[in-house]
Amino acid sequence: MELTKEQQALLDGEKGETMAKVMQTLVRYGEVFGADKMVPVTNEYGHLVLSFGLTFLGPVFDLYQKLIDDGCLAGQKFTCDPRPYDPKVPQNPLQKAVAKAVFGKQKKYEAQLEKLGILNDDSYTCTCYLDEIGNTPKQGDVLSWAESSAVVYANSVLGARCNRNSGIIELFGSVAGYVPHFGLLTDEGRKADWIVELKTESLPDAQLLGSAIGMKVMEDVPYVKGLDRFLGNELDDKAKTYLKDFGAATASNGAVGLYHIDGLTPEAKEQGEALIKENAKVYVIDEAELQRVKDSYPCIWKNPDAKPQLCFLGCPHMTLEQLIDWTKKVEAGLREAGNEKVLVPTVFTSSMPVIKAFRQTEYAARLEKTGVVVSYICPLMYMDNPLCKTMNVITSSNKLRTYTSSRYYSNEEILNILTKEGK
Amino acid sequence: MLKTFQGRVIAPGKVTAEAVVTKNGFNTLASMQMMFIQPKTRCVDQSNPDLYNKILGGKALCLPQTIGSTTGGMFLFSAVESGKAPACLLFSKDIDSLAAAGAILSDVWSKNSMPVVDRLGDEFLDFVQDGDRISVKEDGTVMVLR
Numbered sequence: 001m002e003l004t005k006e007q008q009a010l011l012d013g014e015k016g017e018t019m020a021k022v023m024q025t026l027v028r029y030g031e032v033f034g035a036d037k038m039v040p041v042t043n044e045y046g047h048l049v050l051s052f053g054l055t056f057l058g059p060v061f062d063l064y065q066k067l068i069d070d071g072c073l074a075g076q077k078f079t080c081d082p083r084p085y086d087p088k089v090p091q092n093p094l095q096k097a098v099a100k101a102v103f104g105k106q107k108k109y110e111a112q113l114e115k116l117g118i119l120n121d122d123s124y125t126c127t128c129y130l131d132e133i134g135n136t137p138k139q140g141d142v143l144s145w146a147e148s149s150a151v152v153y154a155n156s157v158l159g160a161r162c163n164r165n166s167g168i169i170e171l172f173g174s175v176a177g178y179v180p181h182f183g184l185l186t187d188e189g190r191k192a193d194w195i196v197e198l199k200t201e202s203l204p205d206a207q208l209l210g211s212a213i214g215m216k217v218m219e220d221v222p223y224v225k226g227l228d229r230f231l232g233n234e235l236d237d238k239a240k241t242y243l244k245d246f247g248a249a250t251a252s253n254g255a256v257g258l259y260h261i262d263g264l265t266p267e268a269k270e271q272g273e274a275l276i277k278e279n280a281k282v283y284v285i286d287e288a289e290l291q292r293v294k295d296s297y298p299c300i301w302k303n304p305d306a307k308p309q310l311c312f313l314g315c316p317h318m319t320l321e322q323l324i325d326w327t328k329k330v331e332a333g334l335r336e337a338g339n340e341k342v343l344v345p346t347v348f349t350s351s352m353p354v355i356k357a358f359r360q361t362e363y364a365a366r367l368e369k370t371g372v373v374v375s376y377i378c379p380l381m382y383m384d385n386p387l388c389k390t391m392n393v394i395t396s397s398n399k400l401r402t403y404t405s406s407r408y409y410s411n412e413e414i415l416n417i418l419t420k421e422g423k
Numbered sequence: 424m425l426k427t428f429q430g431r432v433i434a435p436g437k438v439t440a441e442a443v444v445t446k447n448g449f450n451t452l453a454s455m456q457m458m459f460i461q462p463k464t465r466c467v468d469q470s471n472p473d474l475y476n477k478i479l480g481g482k483a484l485c486l487p488q489t490i491g492s493t494t495g496g497m498f499l500f501s502a503v504e505s506g507k508a509p510a511c512l513l514f515s516k517d518i519d520s521l522a523a524a525g526a527i528l529s530d531v532w533s534k535n536s537m538p539v540v541d542r543l544g545d546e547f548l549d550f551v552q553d554g555d556r557i558s559v560k561e562d563g564t565v566m567v568l569r
Contacts, residue, residue, distance in 0.1 A: 025531045029527050056458065057498075057501050060497055060501055147493055148492055163520055164520050165493060165520065165524070166497060167495075169528070218490065252491060252492065386457070386460060402450070402470065403450075405469070
């Protein structure tokens with residue numbers, strides 16, 4: 001790999017041994033993937049995936065303390081994934097005690113993040129790219145981010161350039177100010193290996209479609225045709241919200257870091273089918289294929305007929321439009337069934353800035369009346385508690401389903417369970 | 424029966440261990456998220472029938488690639504530093520960015536070693552079975568003894 005004089009000096013220890021090891025890690029990481037050079041990080045803010053003071057991750061916190069002690073702080077402010085704990089989310093006393101033990105390093109870790117460069121106390125969300133949070137890169141920006149759902153959104157919807165970095169590596173990029181140039185940072189790496197032909201009659205659930213594509217293409221880049229029939233050709237709020245959830249499922253059910261939507265996402269609009277590699281494979285998706293994928297999810301509840309104990313919606317965190325839309329849907333569903341409150345304890349998760357904006361609307365009080373709780377928590381981390389892991393949780397998030405024992409239902413099915421059936 | 428495969432060294436080291444094999448992508452977070460309460464790291468990813476409930480700690484984990492959350496590399500690094508990791512990772516395909524991060528972070532920053540070799544080829548993963556005796560050399564040679 002060719003390094004500039006400044007980069008070589010960092011590697012040679014000009015700014016100390018710890019910074020040299022940071023640079024050495026980044027260079028070796030790049031060399032594995034044939035990086036030809038290191039390039040500067042160009043967007044304003046970073047984004048970190050590690051938001052939880054998980055007791056077991058002691059080695060990571062020791063490493064971060066070393067960075068702080070040796071003055072290797074991030075050269076840019078950053079946002080961070082959601083917090084793992086919120087007293088508003090239902091937990092029994094035993095679950096609370098275990099959560100405290102599991103996330104025993106939370107306070108200490110948040111203090112480390114303040115020193116390393118977190119933007120502010122409201123910066124804990126996986127949807128850092130939403131306008132309310134303000135970590136929204138421009139097309140062509142080079143990022144040092146982790147969090148698979150944020151990376152795939154930044155690459156695909158915003159046209160920024162970021163690899164699917166691991167936690168720690170993303171902070172190292174913000175500390176050194178450079179990232180290795182390979183993969184999704186290159187023009188060639190952004191070309192599509194797959195053509196996905198969507199043949200459904202209506203718009204599929206975002207997280208089911210994303211799951212099907214993720215499981216098929218794994219880490220490859222798909223070029224999706226036929227989705228703009230339903231989403232249109234402008235990246236309006238509806239389209240962006242859909243793609244947020246769609247992308248999270250492609251990234252967690254597979255390892256997709258970039259997708260193109262024909263006629264909609266920026267690079268597909270500019271370059272069209274020139275983005276598709278020669279001999280790209282084809283994956284046709286119709287209603288039957290989506291049903292096959294949905295039926296393939298194992299139900300890992302001890303008793304599959306058990307009544308749900310908790311419902312999480314908002315993984316990734318909900319947008320303001322989603323909070324308002326779900327408020328209306330839940331109200332209407334309850335009204336039709338003659339019920340006043342949701343029949344399953346339910347938590348909608350969103351970022352603090354979006355929750356604050358939601359509280360300014362009439363819908364916040366209306367949602368509260370239905371019994372739904374709104375929280376900034378990371379549902380995935382809630383379920384990392386061994387006692388919560390065995391709970392019968394339902395969700396329409398395919399990301400949450402993948403990483404936990406929660407059970408996936410479509411948005412429509414969830415609404416029925418919450419408002420009419422209770423199971 | 425002894426069969427030898429040659430791969431590319433991502434993190435150098437010598438080790439001998441028993442094989443545990445997955446033909447599916449290895450979801451690091453989903454598989455290893457309970458390691459901190461387990462005496463020996465055991466796979467808790469229900470979506471991976473090849474590995475579910477099997478011991479991973481101290482084993483030669485043979486896999487095509489890792490998939491899933493970008494906490495993956497961090498989990499691997501913590502597992503290595505805490506002595507909870509597999510003895511080595513042996514990839515049939517090109518290593519993915521999350522596993523590579525975990526491998527290199529461990530090699531540069533950890534006191535413990537976890538050799539990692541990739542590009543061992545599809546025939547490696549077709550051949551190797553759970554329980555095979557695996558020896559990894561510094562130059563990326565992997566010997567499978569059955």
